[in-house]
Amino acid sequence: MTRLITATLMASLLMVTISGCDKQTKSTSTQETTIATPGGEVKVTVEKEAMKFDDNSSTVEL
Secondary structure, three states: HHHHHHHHHHHHHHHHHOOOOOOEEEEEEEEEEEEEEEEEEEEEEEEEEEEOOOOOOOOEEE
C-alpha cells in the first residue's frame, strides 16, 4: 500500500514539474546612451531581461 501511495505522489510531482516549464517567454531590451564629457564621449549600455509566464501573466525581471 505504501508503495502505491509513494508511486502516485512521485508521478504527481513529476506531472506538476513538467507542466510548469513549457509556457515561458524571455525578452531582452537594450538601451544605449552617449554622454559627452570634457575627456570625450562615454557610451552607457543598459540591458534588461524579463521572463513572462503565460499561466498567470506575471513578469519577473532578471
